[in-house]
Structures are given as structure tokens and as C-alpha cells.
Amino acid sequence: MEFRRRQILGWSLLGGAVLLGGGWLLRLDYGRKISTDVLDLVPGQNVAPELALVRQLAGEAESRTVLCELTVAGRPAPAEAAQRFAEALRQDPAFDQAVTLGDTAARDALGQELFAQRFALLFPRWLRDHRALAGGDEPGADPAGRLAHAATAELGKFLTTPEALAFQDLLPADPLLLMPSAAARLKDGFALVQPPAEATPAALVWARLAASPMSEAGQGPAFAAMAKAEAATAAEFPGVTAAYTGVNRFAAASRARIEREVKWLNAASLVAVVGIAFAFIRQAWRGLHLVPVVALSTLGAWVCTTLVFARVHVLVFVFGSLLTGVAIDYGFYLFTQPPAGAGEEYAAKVRRLAKPLLASCLTTVAGFALLLFSELPFIRQLGVFVGAGLVCALAAAVVYFATVANPFLETREFRGAAGLAPAWRRGLRRGLVVLAIVALPGLARLQWRDDIRDLDIAAPKLKAEDARIRAKFGAGSSSTVYITYGTDLASARVALARFEAWLAGTAGGSTPTVSLGAVIPTPDEAAEAARFFKQHPEFPDKLRAALDQEGFESAGFAPFFADYARAAAQPGSADTSAAVAGLRAKLAGPLGLLIHDGKPLSWFVTLAGRAPAGAPPADTQTVTASQLQSLNQVFAQYRLSALWLSAIGLAIVGSGVLLTYGWRDGLRIFAIPAGACLGLFGLLGWIGQPLNLFHLLGAFLGVCLTHNYSIFSATSAYRREPPPVSVRLSALTAAASFGVLATSSIPVVRALGLTVSLMVLVALLVIEFEHLSGLGRKP
Numbered sequence: 001m002e003f004r005r006r007q008i009l010g011w012s013l014l015g016g017a018v019l020l021g022g023g024w025l026l027r028l029d030y031g032r033k034i035s036t037d038v039l040d041l042v043p044g045q046n047v048a049p050e051l052a053l054v055r056q057l058a059g060e061a062e063s064r065t066v067l068c069e070l071t072v073a074g075r076p077a078p079a080e081a082a083q084r085f086a087e088a089l090r091q092d093p094a095f096d097q098a099v100t101l102g103d104t105a106a107r108d109a110l111g112q113e114l115f116a117q118r119f120a121l122l123f124p125r126w127l128r129d130h131r132a133l134a135g136g137d138e139p140g141a142d143p144a145g146r147l148a149h150a151a152t153a154e155l156g157k158f159l160t161t162p163e164a165l166a167f168q169d170l171l172p173a174d175p176l177l178l179m180p181s182a183a184a185r186l187k188d189g190f191a192l193v194q195p196p197a198e199a200t201p202a203a204l205v206w207a208r209l210a211a212s213p214m215s216e217a218g219q220g221p222a223f224a225a226m227a228k229a230e231a232a233t234a235a236e237f238p239g240v241t242a243a244y245t246g247v248n249r250f251a252a253a254s255r256a257r258i259e260r261e262v263k264w265l266n267a268a269s270l271v272a273v274v275g276i277a278f279a280f281i282r283q284a285w286r287g288l289h290l291v292p293v294v295a296l297s298t299l300g301a302w303v304c305t306t307l308v309f310a311r312v313h314v315l316v317f318v319f320g321s322l323l324t325g326v327a328i329d330y331g332f333y334l335f336t337q338p339p340a341g342a343g344e345e346y347a348a349k350v351r352r353l354a355k356p357l358l359a360s361c362l363t364t365v366a367g368f369a370l371l372l373f374s375e376l377p378f379i380r381q382l383g384v385f386v387g388a389g390l391v392c393a394l395a396a397a398v399v400y401f402a403t404v405a406n407p408f409l410e411t412r413e414f415r416g417a418a419g420l421a422p423a424w425r426r427g428l429r430r431g432l433v434v435l436a437i438v439a440l441p442g443l444a445r446l447q448w449r450d451d452i453r454d455l456d457i458a459a460p461k462l463k464a465e466d467a468r469i470r471a472k473f474g475a476g477s478s479s480t481v482y483i484t485y486g487t488d489l490a491s492a493r494v495a496l497a498r499f500e501a502w503l504a505g506t507a508g509g510s511t512p513t514v515s516l517g518a519v520i521p522t523p524d525e526a527a528e529a530a531r532f533f534k535q536h537p538e539f540p541d542k543l544r545a546a547l548d549q550e551g552f553e554s555a556g557f558a559p560f561f562a563d564y565a566r567a568a569a570q571p572g573s574a575d576t577s578a579a580v581a582g583l584r585a586k587l588a589g590p591l592g593l594l595i596h597d598g599k600p601l602s603w604f605v606t607l608a609g610r611a612p613a614g615a616p617p618a619d620t621q622t623v624t625a626s627q628l629q630s631l632n633q634v635f636a637q638y639r640l641s642a643l644w645l646s647a648i649g650l651a652i653v654g655s656g657v658l659l660t661y662g663w664r665d666g667l668r669i670f671a672i673p674a675g676a677c678l679g680l681f682g683l684l685g686w687i688g689q690p691l692n693l694f695h696l697l698g699a700f701l702g703v704c705l706t707h708n709y710s711i712f713s714a715t716s717a718y719r720r721e722p723p724p725v726s727v728r729l730s731a732l733t734a735a736a737s738f739g740v741l742a743t744s745s746i747p748v749v750r751a752l753g754l755t756v757s758l759m760v761l762v763a764l765l766v767i768e769f770e771h772l773s774g775l776g777r778k779p
């Protein structure tokens with residue numbers, strides 16, 4: 001085909017691809033398609049319970065909480081200012097709750113509901129605690145009578161205590177002391193959850209967002225509502241300022257920082273790649289022919305990824321900046337290879353280079369295709385992004401350079417290691433082998449630390465402000481937060497009973513705790529109470545007799561006996577779900593954080609002082625908040641899964657090399673990427689550098705890249721030529737591209753970038769010292 005026709009056809013193909021891809025990207029709703037939520041990096045279905053908890057907590061009241069402090073000239077603002085601020089927040093649709101700290105309305109509402117539901121919620125616990133004292137159901141034990149006498153004796157003792165004054169109006173309806181017992185169990189804990197007014201500054205406001213803090217609706221509108229409420233309060237109380245903290249502030253800061261990083265990482269990577277490329281190119285302006293290849297590769301990666309996935313995390317595109325250093329490989333190799341002879345047609349050149357180009361591209365893409373089987377959506381998305389980008393890069397390079405009149409880019413001559421004497425090169429090769437052997441035992445010393453917090457961007461100032469404000473609300477290191485979960489509240493309550501038994505046995509009963517489990521019975525306790533109502537209808541008469549015997553007037557307790565009769569007559573008295581639902585409806589403010597009923601998990605929160613150091617057993621279905629913050633064990637499982645996928649992928653890559661080049665040469669070619677990977681990890685093991693899932697992913701990417709360079713160098717080695725300049729150029733641009741990622745403020749991006757850049761440089765050293773010089777020779 002003559003050049004002009006080939007050029008028109010090539011431009012038509014590339015132009016059509018740009019129009020179709022650009023049109024697709026222009027019609028996307030990026031607010032919906034691109035996610036900045038860290039939890040979108042991890043699975044949403046069929047996940048470990050701890051991870052399911054984290055995902056639910058991110059959208060529930062626990063993460064929608066906003067803590068506010070109002071001050072005037074550095075001192076607490078008046079209580080009236082806090083009330084006005086809370087009222088302004090309640091009137092804004094961005095918030096669905098706002099209460100001043102120390103407001104007793106929530107506790108009063110809880111107390112009223114507990115009193116109304118005392119027979120459904122409190123009586124089962126009272127019966128459990130008194131059954132042993134009453135002699136159980138032993139023959140002739142008269143449990144109803146013994147329970148009646150025990151209750152009367154306790155009532156007499158209680159009336160001699162100072163606390164009796166606070167409950168004197170309730171006693172006619174509560175001679176069993178159900179409410180005083182519940183108050184005693186919850187008293188200390190309420191101070192932890194919502195400190196009383198006298199223990200805290202007056203101007204603290206607890207608020208709850210109406211939307212998830214990870215969504216835009218929970219950020220921008222909420223910040224505007226805070227500013228509006230501050231202005232309205234300052235208009236009535238001059239000088240008032242509001243400081244606040246919440247998950248939404250961290251999410252918004254992370255979103256803005258990641259968006260900035262996407263821009264500057266890609267720009268810096270492009271500048272670094274182009275700068276290195278131009279250093280090797282004699283006619284710098286001709287190096288601009290490489291830009292369309294990189295641009296088309298990136299376009300293809302964006303289009304394929306957004307087509308395949310309904311929602312893509314922005315970090316995929318941060319990592320995707322590596323394509324600048326990878327996609328250019330095929331362009332370098334195709335463009336810098338001189339013609340085999342005078343007048344060689346472009347098509348003949350492509351056929352001559354097809355074997356190394358296809359071997360490097362297809363084996364790498366095959367390895368990345370395995371990432372589609374990962375449990376982590378982020379890794380699946382990255383696999384599609386890079387794999388599609390590499391295929392597009394090869395296709396774009398082949399088509400684009402068909403449109404260039406002279407598809408040969410002359411490079412500067414850098415002798416590199418070739419300037420050394422053969423004996424020196426041989427000695428340095430052997431030295432690298434020795435170093436790799438010495439490094440290998442370090443693999444046994446590798447330390448792994450997978451932490452979900454490494455997926456986000458650090459915000460030191462926000463964290464300091466968050467700690468300061470939370471300290472005002474009573475948060476501290478003296479208490480441990482436990483979360484006990486189940487598929488529904490009933491199963492969570494059963495698990496909570498096991499946790500309470502473990503806590504009592506481990507700490508010897510000395511650990512002060514608070515949980516709404518103290519006022520919500522287990523299903524067994526509720527069923528036992530229902531049986532007691534049915535089997536012992538004589539209990540009210542026995543209690544009347546016992547009261548009269550102890551000098552009380554049983555007629556004065558008529559409200560209790562009337563309520564007891566109504567409770568005993570209810571046919572579904574063993575079902576406490578309606579009572580629990582009524583209780584939850586009254587839990588406003590911080591008290592609402594103690595319980596959650598939802599799907600796929602429900603849970604109870606327990607605050608414990610002087611908690612045991614060890615984690616609760618697995619059968620308690622309980623985790624600490626610190627466990628949920630890191631999820632080390634859960635991520636370790638995903639790391640193991642990724643390790644197997646990487647091993648299978650590398651086996652595919654290695655098998656492709658062996659099938660293409662034979663056993664002897666194939667092993668020598670594949671030894672470069674495998675040796676660089678194992679040697680680097682061994683070195684990291686010796687120096688004690690903790691690794692995570694993204695170091696592992698970086699190693700996989702590094703092997704795929706360095707195996708490209710090994711294959712390209714092998715082609716020259718067969719011709720008894722030194723490694724081609726294109727390999728050196730590709731390796732240095734890739735090292736620069738990933739080196740830019742190593743400067744990221746996101747720990748996982750930094751880990752991946754550093755791993756790949758070091759592997760590429762190690763592989764380049766091995767290639768420069770002509771490790772492949774013996775290919776094709778007889779042993």
C-alpha cells in the first residue's frame with residue numbers, strides 16, 4: 001500500500017477512535033461514575049463481617065455525626081448560643097438531628113419509654129437475676145412466693161438509700177425496682193456517651209447529617225449549613241465562632257487532595273517521560289510523535305474501564321498515570337528500530353518486530369486479565385485499566401507510525417555499560433547474582449501490615465482538630481469501644497450475651513461497661529418471662545401478701561398490678577421487637593449510637609473501661625473500633641488471594657516466554673523479572689520494611705514491565721547486538737513515571753510506585769551488563 005493511502009487510512013482509524021472514545025467520555029456523569037469513597041476500593045458483597053460493618057458504619061449515624069464547639073474569644077460561648085446554633089442546624093435539610101450536649105431531653109425520653117415498656121424489656125432481666133435466689137422451678141420451691149418475698153425485701157432496703165428519693169413517684173408502679181436497676185446499670189455509661197452539662201462546657205453541639213458523609217450531599221450542603229448556622233448565631237451572640245469535626249470533613253479533604261494528585265501526578269509523569277525521551281532523541285521535535293500513542297492508550301484505558309464498571313474509584317486513574325511510562329514502550333521499540341535494509345517497507349518492519357511486540361504485550365495483558373478474578377474491586381478495575389491501555393498502546397503505535405513518513409527515530413549514542421571491558425561486565429553480572437542470592441533469605445523475614453487507613457490521604461491538621469474537639473466531648477483512651485454484630489438484633493443480642501460472659505470471665509467482673517444490652521433481653525430471657533406469666537398467675541397475689549406482711553399497703557401499688565396484668569395477658573409477650581423499636585425511636589443524640597438495626601448486619605455498641613488487652617473470641621461476634629479502623633486481618637486475607645492471582649499470572653507470563661523462546665533461553669529471559677522481584681523483596685525483608693497489599697501489586701506490575709524489557713533485549717541478543725536503546729529509554733521512562741508515584745501523599749500509591757521503579761532499575765542494570773548475551777548459543 002502506498003504511503004498516502006496508508007496515511008489516510010491510519011488517520012481515519014485513529015480519528016474515529018478519538019471521536020468515539022471522546023464522545024463516550026463527554027457524556028459521562030463523573031459525579032456518579034467516579035468515586036472518592038475509600039470503601040469503594042473494597043468489596044461490597046460476600047465480605048468479611050468486619051468489612052461489612054465498616055461499610056455500614058460509613059453510611060450510618062456513627063459516621064454522620066458532626067461535633068461542634070462554639071466559642072467567643074477562645075472561651076466557651078453561652079449555653080443559649082449553643083441552643084440557637086443547634087436550632088439552626090435542625091432547620092436545615094442537611095441535618096436531621098442537632099442537640100446541645102448536656103440536654104437531658106434524650107435521657108428523659110429514654111427513661112419514659114423504658115418505664116412504659118418495663119415489663120417487655122426490664123422484667124426478663126429481673127427474672128433471670130432472681131431465679132436462682134427464688135429456688136428456680138424445683139418441686140415445692142414455690143418460685144412465685146420466693147420471688148415475691150425477695151422483691152419485697154429489696155424494696156425495703158432500697159427505701160433506706162438516698163437514691164430512693166429520685167424514684168419515689170415511680171415506686172407505686174414499680175415495686176420490683178425495674179427502673180432503679182436499669183438506671184444503675186446505665187448511669188456511668190451515659191456519662192461516657194453523653195456527659196452531663198455540669199461536666200462539660202456549655203457550648204458543645206452534637207449533630208447528625210441527613211446524608212452519608214462520603215457523598216457530596218453530606219459534604220458541600222453540610223458545610224454551607226454550618227456556615228449559615230454560625231452566621232445566624234453570631235447575629236444574636238456577637239463574636240461566636242464554631243469549630244467542628246466529622247467524617248465528612250476528612251472525606252472532602254481526601255476527595256480534593258486525590259483530585260489534585262490525579263492532575264499533578266499525570267502531568268509530572270508526562271513531563272518526566274518526555275524529558276528523558278528527549279535526552280535520548282537527536283531531533284527532539286520528532287519525539288512528539290510518541291505523545292499521540294500515550295494519549296490514545298490513556299483514552300482507551302479510560303473508555304474501557306468506564307464501560308465495564310458502573311462506578312470507578314479515582315485512585316485507579318492515579319495509578320493509571322503509570323501508563324505514561326508503560327504505553328510508550330511499544331512506541332519506543334517500534335519507532336527507534338532502524339530499518340533492516342535500504343527501502344524496507346513499514347509493513348515488513350512491523351512483521352519483523354511482531355514477535356517481541358506481541359509476546360511482551362499479550363503475556364502482560366494475560367497476567368493483568370487474571371486481576372479480574374480478584375475479590376477487591378479496585379484491583380479488578382486496575383487490571384482492566386492497564387490491560388486495555390496496553391492493548392490500545394500497541395494498536396495505536398502500529399497504526400500511528402504507519403502515518404509517519406519516516407517511521408524511524410534516531411537516538412543519541414550512550415554506551416552505558418557497553419563502555420566497560422567485557423571482564424568488568426562479567427564481574428558485575430556475577431556480583432548482581434551474588435547479591436540476589438544473599439537477598440533471598442530476607443524473604444523469610446518479610447513483615448506485612450495491611451491497613452485500610454493507608455488507602456486514604458493523611459490530614460494532620462484535621463486529625464489534630466478532630467482530637468481536640470472530641471476530647472471536649474469526653475473521648476479518650478480510657479475506654480474501649482466494642483461492636484457486637486448479628487444478622488438481626490436478636491442474634492446480635494445473643495452474641496452480646498456471649499461477649500458479656502467473656503468480658504466478665506476475663507476481667508473478673510471489674511470492667512465497667514455500658515450497653516443497651518443492659519435493658520434489652522435476649523430471646524431466651526424474653527421467652528422465660530413469657531412462660532413465667534403463663535405458669536405463675538399467682539405471682540401478683542403472692543406479691544400483695546408479701547408487701548402486706550412487710551408493712552406496706554399493697555393497695556398503694558395498684559398501678560403496678562394493673563400494668564402487670566395487661567403485660568401478662570398479651571399473647572405475644574415473648575416477642576420484644578415492638579418494644580425495642582419503640583425504644584430505638586426515642587434514642588436521640590449520642591444515645592442513638594448504641595444500637596443499630598439494619599441489613600446486612602445489626603449491632604450493639606459497648607463502652608468498656610479498663611478493658612482486657614486481648615481481642616474477644618470469634619464466637620462473640622465482637623470487634624473493637626480499632627480493629628475496624630485498620631482491618632489488618634481482613635486485608636491480609638485479600639493479600640493472600642492477590643498473592644495467588646499474582647503467582648498464577650506470573651506463571652502465565654513465564655509460560656508464554658518459555659513457549660516462545662524455548663526452555664533454555666526462556667528461563668534466562670524470565671530470570672530478569674523474577675530475579676529483580678525476589679531480590680528486591682528479599683532486601684526489603686532484611687531491612688525490616690513493612691509491606692502491604694500494594695507492594696505485592698507493585699511487584700506484579702514490575703515483573704510484567706521488566707519482562708517486556710527482557711524480551712526486547714533478547715531480540716538484540718540473538719543478533720549479537722547490545723541491548724537496544726529503546727529498552728534503556730523505556731526502562732528509564734517507566735522508572736521516572738513510577739518514581740513520580742513514589743512521591744504521592746497516599747501511602748498505597750507511594751508503595752506501588754517505589755516498588756515498580758526499583759524493580760525496573762534493577763532489571764535495567766542486569767540488562768545493561770548483558771545478562772542475555774549468551775542466548776542462542778550451544779551449551
